[in-house]
Amino acid sequence: MNKQQTETMQNTLAQNKNLLQNEQTLVNKQVGLNINKNSENLDDLLEFVKKETQTFKDISARGSSYVSIVKSENGTRFVINKATNEKLGYPTEIYIGYKDEHLMIFNAEGMAVNKLTVRQTKNKITIYNTKLVDEIINHFGIDFSEITSKSFAEGYFENKGREILYVKLL
Structure with a gap:
């Protein structure tokens, strides 16, 4: 791979990363979820999931149960x-x-x-x-x-x- 191909690939990766970050921000706003990326405390997420969402009754594929x-x-x-x-x-x-x-x-x-x-x-x-x-x-x-x-x-x-x-x- 030459220098130009490497630079093109790096630019494409950077653009994709920005698109993913923008998409995640939009998704978070749509569901009313505020995520602090540096936080390990999941209490807010658990509270949100328990109070405002529902899970499907049968979401497991064979072998994926605990x-x-x-x-x-x-x-x-x-x-x-x-x-x-x-x-x-x-x-x-x-x-x-x-x-x-x-x-x-x-x-x-x-x-x-x-x-x-x-x-x-x-x-x-x-x-x-x-x-x-x-x-x-x-x-x-x-x-x-x-x-x-x-x-x-x-x-x-x-x-x-x-x-x-x-x-x-x-």
Whole structure:
């Protein structure tokens, strides 16, 4: 690539960057969202999403859920997918609890909390604990009368020293 081609490519990239920035500003104005690019505080965004937007009921593609639950005659299990497991740091011990309508999961290694020892299988965590799965199903009122498995894709991560996954199960 010669000097002129390099300069042309750099100019094109700069123009595209400006167009993207202008488009993002326009989108932000249209939805009434004010984003501070230097801010790591997502409270405003979360408040906006919870109060002024709605999510589609089934937005997940196969494999993109955070967790899934299987409840059938052949077995009961709770599965944390590969990407979620990676984000949690491939834990050997996890905390599973809840806050409001969210199931909470985090890496509990070395912490003095009620935790569950888990094993990695193909980079996923599969928990065969019928009592725990039944407790989760009953707490959140998940209906398995006509299905044997359900995946949950609505959630978010929050870092409070460690990544905490909040998955909406209602």
